[in-house]
Amino acid sequence: MSAASTPDPVGGSGPSRRAELLAIAGRLFAERGFRNTTVRDIADAAGILSGSLYHHFDSKESMVDELLDTFQQGLFAEYDDIEASDRTPLAKLEAVIRSSFDAIDQHHSEVAIFQNDATYLAGFERFGYLIERNERFEKLWRGLLQEAVASGELRDDLDIDLVYRFIRDTVWVAVNWYRPGGALSATEVADQYLSILLKGISRG
Amino acid sequence: MSAASTPDPVGGSGPSRRAELLAIAGRLFAERGFRNTTVRDIADAAGILSGSLYHHFDSKESMVDELLDTFQQGLFAEYDDIEASDRTPLAKLEAVIRSSFDAIDQHHSEVAIFQNDATYLAGFERFGYLIERNERFEKLWRGLLQEAVASGELRDDLDIDLVYRFIRDTVWVAVNWYRPGGALSATEVADQYLSILLKGISRG
DNA sequence: CACCCTACCAAGCATTTGCTTGGTAGGGTG
DNA sequence: CACCCTACCAAGCAAATGCTTGGTAGGGTG
Numbered sequence: 001m002s003a004a005s006t007p008d009p010v011g012g013s014g015p016s017r018r019a020e021l022l023a024i025a026g027r028l029f030a031e032r033g034f035r036n037t038t039v040r041d042i043a044d045a046a047g048i049l050s051g052s053l054y055h056h057f058d059s060k061e062s063m064v065d066e067l068l069d070t071f072q073q074g075l076f077a078e079y080d081d082i083e084a085s086d087r088t089p090l091a092k093l094e095a096v097i098r099s100s101f102d103a104i105d106q107h108h109s110e111v112a113i114f115q116n117d118a119t120y121l122a123g124f125e126r127f128g129y130l131i132e133r134n135e136r137f138e139k140l141w142r143g144l145l146q147e148a149v150a151s152g153e154l155r156d157d158l159d160i161d162l163v164y165r166f167i168r169d170t171v172w173v174a175v176n177w178y179r180p181g182g183a184l185s186a187t188e189v190a191d192q193y194l195s196i197l198l199k200g201i202s203r204g
Numbered sequence: 205m206s207a208a209s210t211p212d213p214v215g216g217s218g219p220s221r222r223a224e225l226l227a228i229a230g231r232l233f234a235e236r237g238f239r240n241t242t243v244r245d246i247a248d249a250a251g252i253l254s255g256s257l258y259h260h261f262d263s264k265e266s267m268v269d270e271l272l273d274t275f276q277q278g279l280f281a282e283y284d285d286i287e288a289s290d291r292t293p294l295a296k297l298e299a300v301i302r303s304s305f306d307a308i309d310q311h312h313s314e315v316a317i318f319q320n321d322a323t324y325l326a327g328f329e330r331f332g333y334l335i336e337r338n339e340r341f342e343k344l345w346r347g348l349l350q351e352a353v354a355s356g357e358l359r360d361d362l363d364i365d366l367v368y369r370f371i372r373d374t375v376w377v378a379v380n381w382y383r384p385g386g387a388l389s390a391t392e393v394a395d396q397y398l399s400i401l402l403k404g405i406s407r408g
Numbered sequence: 409c410a411c412c413c414t415a416c417c418a419a420g421c422a423t424t425t426g427c428t429t430g431g432t433a434g435g436g437t438g
Numbered sequence: 439c440a441c442c443c444t445a446c447c448a449a450g451c452a453a454a455t456g457c458t459t460g461g462t463a464g465g466g467t468g
Contacts, residue, residue: 017415036239036324038455052416054457090406116320120240154405162388162396163405169377170370177369184366192366200404201358201367202294221445243426256446258427 018056021046023109025063030112034064035120064113065126071110072133075103079140089147090154096144097171097197098190104175105186111175141168167197222260225250227313229267234316238268239324268317269330275314276337279307283344293351294358300348301375301401302394308379309390315379345372371401 024045028037039060043050057063082095104111118134121127142164148154170193178189228249232241243264247254261267286299308315322338325331346368352358374397382393 032324033237033239035237039457040455048415049417050455051418051457051459055415060456120236152407155407158400158405159388159396162393163400165378165381166374166397166400169380170374173373173377174369176373184363189366192363193370196362196367196370196401196404198404198406200400200402201362202402203356203359242424244424252445253447254425255427255429255448259445264426 021053021056022063022066026067026109026113029064029067029117030109034060034113034117061124061126064117064121067110068114068118068121068127069129071103071107071114072129074107075099076133076136079137083140083144088153089144089151093141093144093148094194096141097167097194098187100171101174101178101186101190101193104172104178105180108175108178108180111172115172115175138164170197225257225260226267226270230271230313230317233268233271233321234313238264238317238321265328265330268321268325271314272318272322272325272331273333275307275311275318276333278311279303280337280340283341287344287348292357293348293355297345297348297352298398300345301371301398302391304375305378305382305390305394305397308376308382309384312379312382312384315376319376319379342368374401 021042025037025042028041028045031037032041038050039053040050042063043053046053078099079096082092082099085092085095087095118130122130122134142160145154145160145164145167149156149160174189174193178184178186180186225246229241229246232245232249235241236245242254243257244254246267247257250257282303283300286296286303289296289299291299322334326334326338346364349358349364349368349371353360353364378393378397382388382390384390
């Protein structure tokens, strides 16, 4: 049972079978939730028997693990670039928000899985990194908010904790209705979201 | 097996055992999700054996059904009052939002269950009413928004669909972090949310 | 041709899950 | 005391679920 080979043992012809299966699993996890997706569901969707999945992966957990870890690494790389860039705090915040809508567009399954199952998964040692990264995430967003208040770009009469949660939720919850390839592009959605967030919806 | 008696067969001494069990189930459903809460979990939390639950309820589904249906009836009664009241569209919208934060405070479990499991449950005939009420909900909120735009109270340069989802999500997602009896009261949270929503977070 | 490797099948096992069945303790009522 | 009702227990069943084991078809390589 060597099984569960390393991610993409080869490097030639199109998406490997392993990558295909992972994408299928991701879609199902995103739709039904991790715990409510059975290995038989995944196998059925792939046209194979459930046992055959274990030729490619150690366990069902390994699949989400790989999906979430890979996705988050990419996202944080973008965040780090933005944080290190030369902009005002508010401009950084805007960039981070746009980058997040982009993630919803480009990595829809992973974002949905994270939104729905991270709390549950974080309860296992294996997924301890979810907690660490969540703290890192919160520190970054909250920090940008505080700097933007300090720099005078944002109102100072609001509860920062509440504003933080407001923004975070508003952005990420969009994964529940946004569909890649739909009427509005991720950029258009981000534009309007930022307009509402910054200027409000009331007239004048 | 008459079993699964009508809600609260008696009418005297404090919360009936049945009501207690329902509250326990609600808390667990809210925490872990409906499908991830087993009847044994509920029974354990209540200090009885799982089979004993079936003296009070027909099925696990009956429990969520009763929880959600009862809650929604109350909520829509409030919405109807507001809609029928004598206020401007924007004032109605504000009232509806405040009423929703109140629901998060007073019926935390039910709101959480609805947020997490409504999509899944709506797939069953028994829960068809969830779809109907969702349409009614959407019609009401969206209608108020349109009227408020028409009356000149709200900006007219935004995508109404997007604004609708923005508000809806922003309000209800709060159930994930708001805790009744916490630092901020539901009213205080509603105040700040409305301030952000209407005026935005940017300065000036 | 012999060998090996990838991707799969066929069968099944242990555990968990929702629910059923038949029974019982204990309090109230005639 | 006889009777009944509520709230439970004890035991277990059928289905679903994650995963294991041993095997095989088929293509590539020496």
